[in-house]
Amino acid sequence: MRLSLATPADAPAMASAHAQAFDRPWDEMDFEDLLDGEGVFAFLVADEDPAGVLVCRAVAGEAEILTVGVAPWARRRGVARALMTAAIGAARAAGAADLFLEVDVDNAPAVTLYEALGFRRSGLRKGYYDRGPNGRADALVMRLDLTASAL
Numbered sequence: 001m002r003l004s005l006a007t008p009a010d011a012p013a014m015a016s017a018h019a020q021a022f023d024r025p026w027d028e029m030d031f032e033d034l035l036d037g038e039g040v041f042a043f044l045v046a047d048e049d050p051a052g053v054l055v056c057r058a059v060a061g062e063a064e065i066l067t068v069g070v071a072p073w074a075r076r077r078g079v080a081r082a083l084m085t086a087a088i089g090a091a092r093a094a095g096a097a098d099l100f101l102e103v104d105v106d107n108a109p110a111v112t113l114y115e116a117l118g119f120r121r122s123g124l125r126k127g128y129y130d131r132g133p134n135g136r137a138d139a140l141v142m143r144l145d146l147t148a149s150a151l
């Protein structure tokens, strides 16, 4: 597994990993624009092919995971855990005290991952996700205290 801090040149690989992980993928331009944003950084895992991507923003003492996804063929090998651990370290180094994320309440793999990393449930956003014909789903807001986390 090769994990690296992503640069704009990695936008095609980031978009490829994202498209494998999500039904509604972000394109290359989305990743280029994101990386231009204040306090935004990203990590990519790629061997032969792009396997996983994470984007995080750390501004004014608070950080947020904007996306994290792993291609189906690369799952359950610690890719997301490695991406999240890198983001936790980078967010803390950027001066953030808390790291937040939102996750679909029904996304058991992701919720399990975040709880294993020390994130705690801190709120609920009703009807946050649009599931098209399947209606709307609630988002859990989760928080990791970076001043207490050992990661």
Ligand SMILES: CC(C)(COP(=O)(O)OP(=O)(O)OC[C@H]1O[C@@H](n2cnc3c(N)ncnc32)[C@H](O)[C@@H]1OP(=O)(O)O)[C@@H](O)C(=O)NCCC(=O)NCCS
Residues within 6 Å of the ligand: 021, 022, 068, 069, 070, 071, 074, 075, 076, 077, 078, 079, 080, 081, 082, 102, 103, 104, 107, 108, 109, 110, 112, 113, 114, 116
């Ligand atoms: C959620 C996701 C990022 C996990 O990626 P991954 O690389 O497979 O996760 P890891 O191998 O690093 O797993 C780390 C831990 O997370 C938990 N976990 C991951 N996938 C799980 C699953 N399918 N079921 C239960 N627990 C799971 C386990 O605790 C796991 O540790 P273990 O393998 O030692 O049991 C991946 O399934 C994915 O991309 N899903 C689609 C996109 C998505 O939902 N992203 C998150 C949006 S908020």
